[in-house]
Amino acid sequence: MADQFGLTEAVSIxxxxxxxxGIYAVLGVVAGVAMYATWFGFVAAGVVxxxxxxxxxxxxAAGDQRGGSVSFVQEFVGNATLAGxxxxxxxxxxxxxxxxxxxxFAEFAIGFAAVPDSYAGVPLRPVISVLAxxxxxxxxxxxxxxxxxxxxxxxxxxxxxxxxxxxWGIVYLGPVSGQSVPLGFGRLTGITPVVxxxxxxxxxxxxxxxxxxxxxxxxxxxxxxxxxxxxxxxxVAIYVLVAVVTTNLAPDAIQLHPHVALADAASAMLGxxxxxxxxxxxxxxxALFSTGSAINATLFSAGHFAKNLIAGDLLxxxxxxxxxxxxxxxxxxxxxVVTAAFTAVGSLGAxxxxxxxxxxxxxxxxxxxxxxxxxxxxxxxxxxxVGALGAFAFAPVMLWNLSHREPHTFWMVLALxxxxxxxxxxxxxxxxxxxxxxxxxxxxxxx
Numbered sequence: 001m002a003d004q005f006g007l008t009e010a011v012s013i014x015x016x017x018x019x020x021x022g023i024y025a026v027l028g029v030v031a032g033v034a035m036y037a038t039w040f041g042f043v044a045a046g047v048v049x050x051x052x053x054x055x056x057x058x059x060x061a062a063g064d065q066r067g068g069s070v071s072f073v074q075e076f077v078g079n080a081t082l083a084g085x086x087x088x089x090x091x092x093x094x095x096x097x098x099x100x101x102x103x104x105f106a107e108f109a110i111g112f113a114a115v116p117d118s119y120a121g122v123p124l125r126p127v128i129s130v131l132a133x134x135x136x137x138x139x140x141x142x143x144x145x146x147x148x149x150x151x152x153x154x155x156x157x158x159x160x161x162x163x164x165x166x167x168w169g170i171v172y173l174g175p176v177s178g179q180s181v182p183l184g185f186g187r188l189t190g191i192t193p194v195v196x197x198x199x200x201x202x203x204x205x206x207x208x209x210x211x212x213x214x215x216x217x218x219x220x221x222x223x224x225x226x227x228x229x230x231x232x233x234x235x236v237a238i239y240v241l242v243a244v245v246t247t248n249l250a251p252d253a254i255q256l257h258p259h260v261a262l263a264d265a266a267s268a269m270l271g272x273x274x275x276x277x278x279x280x281x282x283x284x285x286x287a288l289f290s291t292g293s294a295i296n297a298t299l300f301s302a303g304h305f306a307k308n309l310i311a312g313d314l315l316x317x318x319x320x321x322x323x324x325x326x327x328x329x330x331x332x333x334x335x336x337v338v339t340a341a342f343t344a345v346g347s348l349g350a351x352x353x354x355x356x357x358x359x360x361x362x363x364x365x366x367x368x369x370x371x372x373x374x375x376x377x378x379x380x381x382x383x384x385x386v387g388a389l390g391a392f393a394f395a396p397v398m399l400w401n402l403s404h405r406e407p408h409t410f411w412m413v414l415a416l417x418x419x420x421x422x423x424x425x426x427x428x429x430x431x432x433x434x435x436x437x438x439x440x441x442x443x444x445x446x447x
Contacts, residue, residue: 005216005217006223007223007226008152010210010217010226011226011230011234012156013206013209013210013227014206014232015155015206015230015231015235016158017205017297017301018203018205018206018207018231019290022202022204022206023162023262024290025100025103025104025203025259025291025348025352026100026199026200026203027242027243027258028257028259028261028262029258029259029349030042030199030200030243031243031247031258031261032258033192034187034195035184035247036183036184036248037192037193037196038184038246038247039183039184039240039247040193041195041196041199042196042197042203042239042243044194044196044197045197045198045200045201045203046232046235046239047390048197048201048390048391049201049204049232049363050233051367051384051386051387052364052366053229053232054370054380054383055370055379055383056069056211056228056366056370057221057228058379059072059370059377060072060211060221061377062373062376063076067211067212067214067308068208068211068212069087069365069366070087070308070309076369076373083314084309084314085421085424085425088309088314088315088427089424090359090362091302091306091309092354092358092420093202093355093359094298094302094305095302095355096354096358097205097294097298098294098298098339099339099342099351099355100343100348100352100355101291101294102130102132102291102295103125103259103351104259104287104291104348105132105288105295106124106125106128107125107259108284108287109288110125110128111263111280129343132291132292132295133339133340133343134340136292136296136336137299137332139296140296140303140327141329154293158289158290158293159238162241162242162286163238165241165242165245165262165265166241166244167241169241169242169245169249169265170241170245172249172272173244173249177272179248181248182248184247191401194397194398197390198357198394198398199352199356200356201356201360202355202356203235204232204235206231207232208363212301212304212305242262246261246265249264249268249269250262250264250265250268260287262283262287263279263284266279266282299339302335303331303332303335304327306319306327307320307324307327307331316427320334346412347409347412349402349409350409350412350416353402353409354416356394356398357395357398357399357413357417360391360395360398361391361395363387364388364390364392364395366387367384367386367387367391368384368388370384370387371385399414
């Protein structure tokens with residue numbers, strides 16, 4: 001079909017989903033953990049994500065259903081409760097991602113001198129974040145979308161700015177300024193890199209959005225396979241460049257205001273030409289554009305994903321109509337409200353950690369599933385094993401680190417996790433409740 005996406009558009013969607021808002025939202029949080037070894041955290045997370053991508057690709061080729069992790073569990077495990085819990089975990093991961101992007105959007109907005117931190121005693125960061133979410137909810141309800149060619153152009157601009165930032169930054173650090181460039185090798189022997197990798201894992205989730213709308217992709221199995229193997233290494237390379245430059249050019253900014261340290265680094269390197277304010281402006285505007293478009297794209301994809309869960313009776317009908325054309329408006333509104341609540345009351349560290357934890361669990365589970373089917377579907381056992389072991393090593397180390405360094409964030413993440421799992425179990429085991437508890441009617445209440 002003429003309107004189907006090819007490999008170029010598939011790579012743009014996958015790379016845009018990772019680069020779009022991930023680096024702007026995650027870099028400061030990861031650098032706060034690993035500082036000069038931040039680059040290694042991105043490399044480790046990228047390796048695990050690539051191994052998970054291999055597992056997704058192999059299961060996608062082996063199965064009859066098309067739809068990503070939920071379909072894999074339904075087809076290869078046959079457990080509706082487990083499939084539903086995977087779906088809910090992913091959905092909350094998307095909500096956490098959008099909340100993270102909205103948080104970063106506001107941080108860069110108030111980084112401009114003309115925008116105050118507060119007004120009449122009210123902090124503006126949460127207000128701007130909520131307004132950003134509201135704007136993109138309205139756009140999605142109105143059906144505003146970009147074409148494949150426009151997506152290519154948008155991603156090219158975003159990637160081009162970050163590549164220019166990284167490459168000129170390396171040149172500036174070396175031949176121009178002549179300053180030393182520490183890479184944090186002394187931190188690689190402890191658990192810090194594992195913690196950094198776990199926290200940054202959310203920055204590598206965009207590629208698996210390709211699996212949810214395979215009808216729009218030409219020769220989807222092979223096109224998605226190639227797009228995954230191109231986009232993840234490309235994202236790792238860009239993250240590493242940006243991390244090395246930012247941690248070396250703006251170490252003080254990472255300590256004082258880490259969320260916008262990338263703009264401070266741009267200001268420092270273009271200060272060589274007397275254009276410090278231009279560097280800050282370009283990166284800040286790019287960050288606003290990238291995080292905004294990431295909210296929009298993730299909301300659209302999450303809405304389609306939620307619609308499929310509703311159609312499969314894995315989400316309650318009250319959230320939307322699973323048979324509607326396009327994304328149900330009610331579904332978009334519900335996702336928007338939950339995202340706004342997350343971004344208004346949560347810290348960036350808590351939101352990022354929670355979203356990363358959701359994707360770690362799902363990607364690890366898919367890797368385990370692929371490993372279990374290694375003999376039946378001729379799947380190499382090494383990538384799934386690395387994906388599973390890596391993912392499940394990230395989670396406990398990340399939580400342990402939070403409990404010691406940021407106990408408030410740890411308890412917030414733990415509370416969110418317990419709440420999500422409890423709601424999932426209540427929904428998917430409602431039949432058992434109906435049998436065991438008098439007066440509970442699951443069908444009538446549509447829980």
